[in-house]
Amino acid sequence: MTTRPSIELRHEVTRRAGNRCEYCLFHQDFAASTHQVDHVIAEKHRGPTNSENLALSCTMCNRRKGSDIGAIDPETGQLVRVYNPRTQNWLDHFEVKDARIVGLTPEGRATVELLHLNSYERMAERAELIHAGHFPIKSEI
Ligand SMILES: [Zn+2]
Structure with missing residues (x-):
């Protein structure tokens, strides 16, 4: 069971992210379903429901990430x-080459794989x- 962030907290997370998924940069305006507020460190790993532990995530990234932290x-x-x-x-961990998101670091490469950022459809x-x-x-990220 996940604690739902308050409306105010959800708005803060969305505004801070510029309405883009913070993992794949997909903008809410072009998504079929509403972006979700993700616990970066899942509650089951003692991650709190506060601004410092929340990120805006598209449905695809959030579903793939689940409660994984590694x-x-x-x-x-x-x-x-x-x-x-x-x-x-x-930008320290990823770059976009053509339509591919390339992981530049161990964390970047692992995240690209885990979230299937380069599936055919995506x-x-x-x-x-x-x-x-x-x-x-680059200047918008
Ligand atoms: Zn995403």
């Missing part, structure tokens, strides 16, 4: 932490958004 870096096989949007900077959708100018350029 994943395997596909390059080294090592268990590493999942990317934390509260304590880490997206890349096709991202390619359309990039083509239409609706996927962020």
